[in-house]
Amino acid sequence: MCAAINTGAVLDVKGRERYRSRMIARLMNGAGNKFILADVRGRAGVFNLSADSVKAMARAHPFDQLLVLEDSDTSDAFMRIWNSDGDEVGACGNGTRAAAWAMMQETGSDTLSLDTAGGVLLARDAGPMSVSVDMGEPRLDWTEIPLVRPMDTLQLDFAVEKDGVRIEAPGAVSMGNPHAVFFIRDIANFPVTGLGPVVEHAPLFPERVNAGFAQILDARHIRLRVWERGAGITAACGTGACAALVAAHRRGLCDRQAMIHADGGDLSVEWRKSDNHVILTGPVEDEGPIELDI
Numbered sequence: 001m002c003a004a005i006n007t008g009a010v011l012d013v014k015g016r017e018r019y020r021s022r023m024i025a026r027l028m029n030g031a032g033n034k035f036i037l038a039d040v041r042g043r044a045g046v047f048n049l050s051a052d053s054v055k056a057m058a059r060a061h062p063f064d065q066l067l068v069l070e071d072s073d074t075s076d077a078f079m080r081i082w083n084s085d086g087d088e089v090g091a092c093g094n095g096t097r098a099a100a101w102a103m104m105q106e107t108g109s110d111t112l113s114l115d116t117a118g119g120v121l122l123a124r125d126a127g128p129m130s131v132s133v134d135m136g137e138p139r140l141d142w143t144e145i146p147l148v149r150p151m152d153t154l155q156l157d158f159a160v161e162k163d164g165v166r167i168e169a170p171g172a173v174s175m176g177n178p179h180a181v182f183f184i185r186d187i188a189n190f191p192v193t194g195l196g197p198v199v200e201h202a203p204l205f206p207e208r209v210n211a212g213f214a215q216i217l218d219a220r221h222i223r224l225r226v227w228e229r230g231a232g233i234t235a236a237c238g239t240g241a242c243a244a245l246v247a248a249h250r251r252g253l254c255d256r257q258a259m260i261h262a263d264g265g266d267l268s269v270e271w272r273k274s275d276n277h278v279i280l281t282g283p284v285e286d287e288g289p290i291e292l293d294i
């Protein structure tokens with residue numbers, strides 16, 4: 001899927017060695033959520049990533065998350081995930097769907113497993129340019145979000161205010177990464193860029209948090225915008241969509257399955273009663289190869 005194209009030194013204008021290698025990676029998106037996908041299976045160590053190198057990559061090729069496929073003894077690959085701010089994180093629903101699609105093109109299989117820091121995820125071809133991923137069980141205890149002190153995650157004892165707009169009592173859910181979901185009456189006129197960062201960096205969340213802002217349209221449709229931890233506003237957020245469905249259903253605001261309408265597209269989420277797993281389904285788009293300096 002991606003290959004090293006050379007390992008010679010790349011010199012900068014002063015003749016200093018800047019990079020040891022270049023490789024071909026792939027630009028992809030899931031409902032507009034933008035990724036760079038790099039496959040280093042069989043070439044461990046070729047990619048020596050640091051927060052600075054990830055940030056430099058994000059400046060050269062804007063993305064929300066960098067996804068790196070590494071060798072795994074138990075799954076088809078181990079996928080590591082970095083936000084564009086350079087922090088490595090545990091889960092990325094849309095990224096998992098995008099990586100699975102690319103791997104399925106290679107193998108011809110219609111199911112596969114991807115191991116991640118947030119757990120082993122099973123992906124399935126869901127039709128042309130569409131992939132489903134089983135995101136596993138939602139984690140709902142305050143220690144699993146995590147929070148700095150005990151609290152009922154159904155609706156947190158938490159409020160923020162900025163420029164005269166006050167929001168409170170979000171639901172908290174972890175899908176392998178932390179989410180706080182606020183229920184808003186009119187999302188079209190809500191200041192996500194104003195309040196998103198205030199929520200992301202609130203002291204209640206020791207690992208920061210992804211801030212979801214959801215408007216319930218009816219029991220099967222939710223409009224959602226997400227200020228992502230370490231990435232800001234994104235066109236869609238897969239784990240955010242899962243968290244919004246779980247938080248809303250826990251409060252009786254929607255069914256166990258709903259369509260989540262993001263800025264960049266629609267994601268179907270089902271919180272399956274039979275095994276408590278959350279299934280995320282939606283579109284993927286292959287934006288083609290890019291050369292990465294690494």
Ligand SMILES: N[C@H](CCC[C@H](N)C(=O)O)C(=O)O
Nearest residue numbers: 092093094177229237238239
């Ligand atoms: N866009 C990703 C979420 C990335 C979450 C990341 N921002 C974090 O810090 O957890 C998704 O589709 O699930």
